[in-house]
Amino acid sequence: MASENKSCKTEDVLEIVSKDSEVELCVEDSSSDDEDLIQVDKENSSDSGYEILLKAKSKPALSKARKSGPPEQEEMWHNKKEEDRNPEPFKFMPSRVPGPTFNKTASWSPLSLFQLFFSVPVVQTIIQNTNANAARRKAAGIKFQWTDLTVKDFYVFLAIIVFTGLVSVHHRADYWKREWPYNFHFPQEYMSRNRFEAIVWSLHLSNLKDDEENQKKRNTPQYDRLFKIKPLYDQIVNACKANFQPYKNICIDERMVASKARISVKQYMKAKPTKRGYKLFVLADSASGYTWNFSVYTGKSESNISHGLSYSAVLDLLPFSLLGQGYTLYLDHFYTSPALFQHLRKNCFGYCGTIKKTQSDFPHTEKNDFPKRAERGDMRWIRKDEVLFVKWIETREITMCSTVHRAFSGKTVQRRVKEAGVWSAKQIPVPDAVLDYNKNMHGVDLSDALIGYYSVQQKTKKWYKTFFYHFVDIAIVNSFILHNEICRSQGQEPVTQKKFWEHLAVEMLSFAVGSAPAAPSPTLTCMPRYYGSDATQSRRYCRRCLDAGIPRVKTPIYCRACNVPLCLTSKKNCFERWHDKQEYLSSVNVH
Incomplete structure (x- = not known):
């Protein structure tokens, strides 16, 4: 009887399986049914065919259960006819x-605009260091009139x-010639050639004793390769940031x-008009x-090891607290x-720029990509979260x-194309990101062009003098823009x-003899400035935080008019609140 019962159970199972090949043997639920089947198998251990059948049928069922979820959507390119969404812009809050x-x-x-950059303290520092350098050269036995x-x-x-930026000659000595066509009344009526050359030779921007201390640190991490220009460098950078607030679009x-000086920081850039020289970001x-x-x-340097030079160069130029958001x-x-x-994005800044196809983050799918002979004006786009x-x-x-553009909004640009051997103007579609x-992107190129039209740059083999002339160029061009x-x-x-250059030269001469119009007082405006180039070390205790009973809050920013250290970040604006309070107290005292 036992063998008959055993045979009966096996036949029943085979009949069920043959009727429904999709039978589920409780793959997703390993509770009571599986336990019952295992027990049946143990009780009928002599029936090996039953065990093999269960194993053979359970594997396909498991495979189908795994594939039953939604399939992953493959990344693909979209064409200009497919709609893209408008990204949500950051609110512009400078x-x-x-x-x-x-x-x-x-x-x-x-002249008064120029003096915003070359202020009285800046000029006094240059004069003191130049006189000290001339005295050192005289003490070293160099013979020249000084x-x-x-x-x-x-x-x-x-x-x-x-x-010299307005009137160009082949040799600097030609400005002092009396023969035609070099018989200029200026500069020979105001300064002799020997005096001018003596100033050029002795020109120095940094303190001599500090120079010597810095030289002792050579080949160590503490050595500052830019120390000889640091005083003027820091002052010009701070003045550039203090006297102007950029509009919404900025570029880096x-x-x-260009320079003929022999120094290791010189670079070569094939794509630039000036291919050899010092590189500035x-x-x-x-x-x-x-x-x-x-x-x-x-x-x-150590600062650009973690994320690379390009990442560090951008963040070094972006003081988010001083710029704002959007x-x-x-x-x-x-x-x-x-x-x-x-x-x-974390600092509420939008971004737009070119990108290499080899960049790891760039989509590498070929689905719905360009055909082999794509037409001029054809485009493809993919959006990954907020990045387009x-x-x-x-050509x-x-x-x-971009994080601020939609793919295509119907804009076009005019191009000359050759069709059937005939050139004609044609409107071709263009992505919004390319157009903007x-x-x-040409803000820096515009500044370079303005500097290139008229430049005070003089031939010199001293690298720090090259930067002095370039800083004068920056000051003049920024003054013209202001x-x-x-x-x-x-x-x-x-x-x-x-x-503008002509008026500036005339006013400089008038100022030299004491008849130039006085510049408006810079104390009219309260503006934030940094204590120094090192934002960590050059900090002071915030005045407003101290008044509010919050001790030991340091900030690298101070008000240039009030000379008061105040916090200025996107989350904490003591600078604005402190000045609002001062205005309120002044109005109360008046009334």
């Missing part, structure tokens, strides 16, 4: 009103180098400063070309990285990424850059 930060209703001459440099001499010297790019306002911040590249930053492919995307990737066919394939990139901004705000027509 820390100050965009444009010049000083009182624009006052009368600002070219009397101590004065403010008058320095401004005549500046007027002459501005004049490299600038090359520059942040400029896209609309005006105003140089707002810059840094000199000195080679690899800006759109335009960059080229050298700076593009996922880590930078995340950091900019776009490919566009022009070559252009790849872009071409419009806003002049344009002031005129537009007052509904006036600004003068040309050539006229």
